[in-house]
Amino acid sequence: MLPRIDDGSKSVDMSLEMLTGSMAQGVRSVIFTPHFYADMDSPETFLRRRAESLKRLEDGIRANSLEDQIPEYILGAEVHYFRGMSRSQALEDLTIGGSSYILIEMPFRNWQPQMVDEIMEISRVLGLNVIIAHIERYLDQDRKLVKRLIEDPDILIQSNAEFFIEHRTTRKALKMLTKGQIDLLGSDSHNMTGRAPNLGEAVEIIKAGKAESQLGRIYANGVRIFSSATSEVGDY
Numbered sequence: 001m002l003p004r005i006d007d008g009s010k011s012v013d014m015s016l017e018m019l020t021g022s023m024a025q026g027v028r029s030v031i032f033t034p035h036f037y038a039d040m041d042s043p044e045t046f047l048r049r050r051a052e053s054l055k056r057l058e059d060g061i062r063a064n065s066l067e068d069q070i071p072e073y074i075l076g077a078e079v080h081y082f083r084g085m086s087r088s089q090a091l092e093d094l095t096i097g098g099s100s101y102i103l104i105e106m107p108f109r110n111w112q113p114q115m116v117d118e119i120m121e122i123s124r125v126l127g128l129n130v131i132i133a134h135i136e137r138y139l140d141q142d143r144k145l146v147k148r149l150i151e152d153p154d155i156l157i158q159s160n161a162e163f164f165i166e167h168r169t170t171r172k173a174l175k176m177l178t179k180g181q182i183d184l185l186g187s188d189s190h191n192m193t194g195r196a197p198n199l200g201e202a203v204e205i206i207k208a209g210k211a212e213s214q215l216g217r218i219y220a221n222g223v224r225i226f227s228s229a230t231s232e233v234g235d236y
């Protein structure tokens, strides 16, 4: 949702539309999670680009007097897996709002046991709470490895709203949610067309799918992350 930082929003105006659109769907808090790739960016340049992007957005919010029409927000990152990441002090700078929570994107190539070991090490060695992004994209990976992540009580599992909305996968998504295998929902919104804010739609599907009782857990996890953020909302 941050403007002109990665493959997401192309402009401040698009970001503002995404934020007011999210608000209209009932979203009250947003975590901005631009992509971080260790092989393409240093943490320092990433953090600087992210701060500049936020500055552009905040100038736009003020210029359009939209303060009351957008959700509160904090900064995070979607950190792509890299070997050795469990020993990287840089990870602490990439957490969500300075909290202990960090969003990690697993590789799309074939998973190896060492990759899952590395993720487990992040909580053990660095003391961080790992959130695995869009679990639905990995369901064709080695089942045992996926299961290790899903069943680890210290790891939170996130899925995108799309997993529920896409007819082909709705049943699977509801089943995983009901089994307690999904802890957080993300919009994965990148723009206002193909990947527009869609959490409201997913919530309606969850209610219609008789999985409404799971929403309390999802909300509580979101609240926990927000309330453990040490940086002030928007204060970067």
Ligand SMILES: [Fe+2]
Binding pocket: 078, 105, 133, 134
């Ligand atoms: Fe991703």
